Amino acid sequence: MINLASRRLFLTGVAATGLMGLSACGRKKEAEPVDAAEPVKAGPPEGTLEWAVAGPWRSAEDKARDQWRHPMETLRFFGLQPSMKVVEFWPGGGWYTDILAPYLNKGHGQLVVAGFVEGEGADPAQVAVNNALKARLDSDKKLYGKVEFSAFGLGSGPVLELPGTADMVLFMRYVHVWMAAGLAEKAFADAFAALRPGGILGIEQHRLGPDEDQDPAAANGYVQEAFLRQLAEEAGFQFVESSEINANPADTKDHPFGVETLPPTRRSSALGEPPNFEFDHSKYDAIGESDRMTLKFRKPE
Numbered sequence: 001m002i003n004l005a006s007r008r009l010f011l012t013g014v015a016a017t018g019l020m021g022l023s024a025c026g027r028k029k030e031a032e033p034v035d036a037a038e039p040v041k042a043g044p045p046e047g048t049l050e051w052a053v054a055g056p057w058r059s060a061e062d063k064a065r066d067q068w069r070h071p072m073e074t075l076r077f078f079g080l081q082p083s084m085k086v087v088e089f090w091p092g093g094g095w096y097t098d099i100l101a102p103y104l105n106k107g108h109g110q111l112v113v114a115g116f117v118e119g120e121g122a123d124p125a126q127v128a129v130n131n132a133l134k135a136r137l138d139s140d141k142k143l144y145g146k147v148e149f150s151a152f153g154l155g156s157g158p159v160l161e162l163p164g165t166a167d168m169v170l171f172m173r174y175v176h177v178w179m180a181a182g183l184a185e186k187a188f189a190d191a192f193a194a195l196r197p198g199g200i201l202g203i204e205q206h207r208l209g210p211d212e213d214q215d216p217a218a219a220n221g222y223v224q225e226a227f228l229r230q231l232a233e234e235a236g237f238q239f240v241e242s243s244e245i246n247a248n249p250a251d252t253k254d255h256p257f258g259v260e261t262l263p264p265t266r267r268s269s270a271l272g273e274p275p276n277f278e279f280d281h282s283k284y285d286a287i288g289e290s291d292r293m294t295l296k297f298r299k300p301e
Contacts, residue, residue, distance in 0.1 A: 047082065047106035049075060052099045057143060062095055065264060068289035069204075070245045071099055077243045078202035078296055082107020084167040087159055087194050089114045089152055089187065090174045094133045097147075100170075101137060105145025112160065114190075117153035152190060153183065159194050166194045171203045173292070175228060176218035176259075188235035192299060201237055201297040203228065204246055206259045206290045221259030225293050237297035244294075251291035259290050 044050035053072045080086070082103060091097045091113050104111045115133070116126035130149075137144045150159045160166060169191040178184040191201050208214060208222035229239055255261035257270060261284050268279035 052103035058098050073245045079200055083109045085110040086168045087112045087114055087166045088170045096172055101144040101147050112148040112150055114150045114152040114159040117151045117156050159190050163193045164196050166199055168200045173204055175205045176221045176223050179218040184231055188231050192235045195299040197299055197301045199299045203295045204292050207293040222253055232297050238300055240296040240298050242295050246292035246294050248291040250287045262290055
């Protein structure tokens, strides 16, 4: 296991990455002039998942990642419905929040964001990520609706005031971070407590090959499917099914700085060290984003 100082540095790096992503999410591309001679094409019906994914409020940078993250296919695989109560653990810069909040708002559902823990001793970078996301969601209540904010982390309590009321919980590429911080078991236990009987836990996570040894701290960012399923089942979940929606066979998973060597992070030096501007990213950019497993679990009835 890594020591407490290393865990704190790791989580600070995660928060900094979230701030970078949030900055990109907040940028709006200027509307291009429309040729009066060309008919304006109708977009997807308002309130549909297609509408939320295609939304003009999403930044160009975020939309460019749809080819790797497949948000519409992923959320449909999990069984998302517009009237659901959904808890998103650690949304970071809000990549998925930008889709979930408008969709659930239009469908009279509810989004609960379980962000970083705040208060005495909190990491300033993590608090900044929380505040930036809150400010953006508060800036357009008509679009995003009333998103509830909760917290998950060391020493946090239940993520919902009324446990057992969520229809769905989402872990989107953070299980490795929680393993590094000693929070993985707590994450699954808190998700189990939040869900109603029959509720769904959806997970997207960087995937380690089955023949590789699992580092308990997941320092390279990759997690074995068997290990992740064990964590879920020990918390009481039943495995439902898996999908190859987010698979990337080109990912060799042997990168110098772990999964963060790949886009979108494109790390060029070890955590805590200054960037190496001479690092050749071309090989890793050609791979694209990581190979990911997409798993669906259910809380027993």
